Amino acid sequence: MCKxxxxxxxxxxxxxxxxxxxxEELFYKLTLLDRILGRPSKKVRxxxxxxxxxxxxxxxxxxxxxxxxxxxxxxxRLIRIIGNYIxxxxxxxxxxxxxxxxxxVDLSHDHALYPCMCKRLFKGQDEYKCLNFxxxxxxxxxxxxxxxxxxxxxxxxxxxxxxxxEKGYVHAxxxxxxxxxxxxxxxxxxxxxxxxxxxxxxxxxNVYRKxxxxxxxDADKCTSCGQCITRCQFGAxxxxxxxxxxxxxxxxxxxxxxxxxxxxxxxTLVDRNTHPVAKKIW
Amino acid sequence: MVKFHYDPDRCDLPYDxxxxxxxxxxxxxxxxPHSLLMFRPMEEKGExxxxxxxxxxxxxxxxxxxxxxxxxxCVENCPTQAIRITF
Numbered sequence: 001m002c003k004x005x006x007x008x009x010x011x012x013x014x015x016x017x018x019x020x021x022x023x024e025e026l027f028y029k030l031t032l033l034d035r036i037l038g039r040p041s042k043k044v045r046x047x048x049x050x051x052x053x054x055x056x057x058x059x060x061x062x063x064x065x066x067x068x069x070x071x072x073x074x075x076x077r078l079i080r081i082i083g084n085y086i087x088x089x090x091x092x093x094x095x096x097x098x099x100x101x102x103x104x105v106d107l108s109h110d111h112a113l114y115p116c117m118c119k120r121l122f123k124g125q126d127e128y129k130c131l132n133f134x135x136x137x138x139x140x141x142x143x144x145x146x147x148x149x150x151x152x153x154x155x156x157x158x159x160x161x162x163x164x165x166e167k168g169y170v171h172a173x174x175x176x177x178x179x180x181x182x183x184x185x186x187x188x189x190x191x192x193x194x195x196x197x198x199x200x201x202x203x204x205x206n207v208y209r210k211x212x213x214x215x216x217x218d219a220d221k222c223t224s225c226g227q228c229i230t231r232c233q234f235g236a237x238x239x240x241x242x243x244x245x246x247x248x249x250x251x252x253x254x255x256x257x258x259x260x261x262x263x264x265x266x267x268t269l270v271d272r273n274t275h276p277v278a279k280k281i282w
Numbered sequence: 283m284v285k286f287h288y289d290p291d292r293c294d295l296p297y298d299x300x301x302x303x304x305x306x307x308x309x310x311x312x313x314x315p316h317s318l319l320m321f322r323p324m325e326e327k328g329e330x331x332x333x334x335x336x337x338x339x340x341x342x343x344x345x346x347x348x349x350x351x352x353x354x355x356c357v358e359n360c361p362t363q364a365i366r367i368t369f
Contacts, residue, residue: 053302053303054333055333057323060320061320064342065343067342068343071344121320122319123312124308124311145302192317201342201345
């Protein structure tokens with residue numbers, strides 16, 4: 001259990017399984033300053049901004065230029081701390097395995113697919129693979145230049161998630177301004193993902209948090225076929241000295257995609273907290 | 283230090299006003315093996331408040347310093363020679 005699950009799970013085990021995160025009460029809650037100024041809540045204001053598909057690339061490009069300052073000497077560390085703080089109070093993700101993603105679909109309502117913004121911006125292609133749910137879908141419909149949606153029933157949403165899983169995409173649940181407000185499940189390819197790359201390249205922890213699990217290989221069942229190695233997006237699996245697949249717990253994100261590539265069912269997910277090495281790495 | 287120069291007058295990304303994004307070419311994004319390039323609206327606004335033009339922008343500059351000197355595929359593949367990279 002990560003520190004945010006301890007703070008925000010409220011007896012449900014993980015923060016993203018807390019049903020309060022899917023209610024509208026948290027989303028529309030006004031602070032005193034909002035009441036005085038007569039404006040909507042910060043979550044609504046941010047959602048209205050990000051729903052404008054025409055202008056949204058501009059703030060993203062500025063954010064990414066700022067992220068690059070992490071690699072500078074001296075001030076890099078400070079920028080990383082600030083980045084972690086901003087990520088926690090804006091729109092960032094935690095990786096979830098397919099089982100937990102399906103539970104999230106059960107908890108949420110009003111599902112719709114949107115084109116993946118990362119693939120649109122960095123590859124110039126639209127692929128409908130970003131699964132949003134209420135209340136964000138409702139805000140998206142309000143915006144004139146908003147994203148075009150494909151509405152789905154919960155059953156269709158689950159089928160889609162399984163389909164994305166077969167393609168090897170990693171599921172990640174995004175929070176919005178504060179944990180536990182969950183708003184979407186992205187199905188990411190880390191090659192062009194602008195949340196995964198700051199994590200992998202600049203080590204900003206909160207931008208793309210690792211899952212609550214870590215993968216382990218049963219060496220007796222492994223046949224050294226190498227399918228899991230090609231499936232892992234994070235380069236965490238390699239063939240060890242005895243020619244059996246081994247998972248590097250410091251690199252593993254716990255997405256569980258390697259399990260679906262293994263025909264021998266040799267890979268299982270274990271709780272990250274019980275793992276001696278991985279429990280400190282998020 | 284890699285510097286990315288983009289000439290919007292040469293490139294002229296064909297832009298679909300219904301989609302709010304450039305819909306053609308984008309060869310540079312497609313060929314970049316590390317996806318360091320992205321498109322973004324230029325700051326001028328049109329009549330309806332939507333962006334008028336788009337430009338190509340390079341992100342993750344410290345990674346560009348590592349990878350770009352060996353690649354330069356965007357420069358090679360650009361059909362209108364709108365991209366230049368200097369070191």
